[in-house]
Amino acid sequence: MNLPSLLAAMPKAELHIHIEGSLEPELIFQLAQRNGVALPYASVEDLRRAYAFSNLQSFLDIYYAGASVLLHEQDFYDMAWAYLQKAAAENVIRAEIFFDPQTHTARGVAMETVIRGLSRACRDAQKIGVEAELILCFLRHLSEEDAFETLEQALPFREHFIGVGLDSSELGHPPEKFARVFAKCRQQGLHLVAHAGEEGPPAYVWAALDVLHVERIDHGVQSAKDPALMKRLAQDRIPLTVCPLSNLKLCVFPTLAQHNLRELLDAGLCATVNSDDPAYFGGYMNANFLQTFAATGLDAQHAYRLARNSFEGSFADASQKQRAIARLDEVFATHVV
Numbered sequence: 001m002n003l004p005s006l007l008a009a010m011p012k013a014e015l016h017i018h019i020e021g022s023l024e025p026e027l028i029f030q031l032a033q034r035n036g037v038a039l040p041y042a043s044v045e046d047l048r049r050a051y052a053f054s055n056l057q058s059f060l061d062i063y064y065a066g067a068s069v070l071l072h073e074q075d076f077y078d079m080a081w082a083y084l085q086k087a088a089a090e091n092v093i094r095a096e097i098f099f100d101p102q103t104h105t106a107r108g109v110a111m112e113t114v115i116r117g118l119s120r121a122c123r124d125a126q127k128i129g130v131e132a133e134l135i136l137c138f139l140r141h142l143s144e145e146d147a148f149e150t151l152e153q154a155l156p157f158r159e160h161f162i163g164v165g166l167d168s169s170e171l172g173h174p175p176e177k178f179a180r181v182f183a184k185c186r187q188q189g190l191h192l193v194a195h196a197g198e199e200g201p202p203a204y205v206w207a208a209l210d211v212l213h214v215e216r217i218d219h220g221v222q223s224a225k226d227p228a229l230m231k232r233l234a235q236d237r238i239p240l241t242v243c244p245l246s247n248l249k250l251c252v253f254p255t256l257a258q259h260n261l262r263e264l265l266d267a268g269l270c271a272t273v274n275s276d277d278p279a280y281f282g283g284y285m286n287a288n289f290l291q292t293f294a295a296t297g298l299d300a301q302h303a304y305r306l307a308r309n310s311f312e313g314s315f316a317d318a319s320q321k322q323r324a325i326a327r328l329d330e331v332f333a334t335h336v337v
């Protein structure tokens, strides 16, 4: 089997996918029509043309506008189900899915509507061979008080999500701003992750680790600027959920060939490959693997390492991890590159 076929065939986990970022323009227009929501774009093509980003904020403005078509439980189900079907087709056997409830509750959509729709899709995903779990993200451009209120609204549905994260505009909104709400989530036994070091400095990664006590860093690519941080991430085997096509489209790296994924792997970090917002950044999991490998010359050993890291860095229980890694080993044993 050649390397592209192996990358597509290997079982893998996706640990960094914003479900609102999987909303394809076609589905945005379908939902807008179904729900009578007016869009500031004339057509699918017109909307797609707007997907030319210069940084994170330029993307977020369009991403939040796209999410405005989501009103009913079935809308959230349909969005998640479309993603999960793609995941299944790409041999993603586990997905830990971010959702941004404040984007919806601020428009008057109930927390229950959001969580029930997403959770039902995750349950149905078992039938197509995907274990799917939800991670609730707080929007960091909003206040900690707003995050506390969001947590209160979500706790009646505690069994439907496994953890919390922190996303949206990074610069100017350091992890420290959310120290108290993360402490409360920790007391609730929730898993903790945070976006850090996407555009922000290594100091934000340190704070995510030492102030928020997160178990994984989302993105984290700016960590390479700080040798002491790289040592810490390697020693503690803190997973980084790296998103190469996202970094390319948001101009974090000028080209994929200049992406630092290889540097992170070579430094012994538990780096993984993920799609972030695949409908906006030009590709789902396998496109991220294929394009990054083609641009940087990574090989089959890197592929094995990345897939293995995705399971080791996941929040699956020990027996699920063991089963997934056994399946990965089987694919690599039978497919010599």
Ligand code: ADE
Pocket: 018, 021, 056, 063, 167, 168, 169, 170, 195, 198, 246, 276, 277
């Ligand atoms: N929300 C959706 N995608 C994001 C990203 N790449 N960074 C921060 N917040 C996000």
Ligand code: ZN
Pocket: 016, 018, 167, 195, 218, 276
């Ligand atoms: Zn993200």
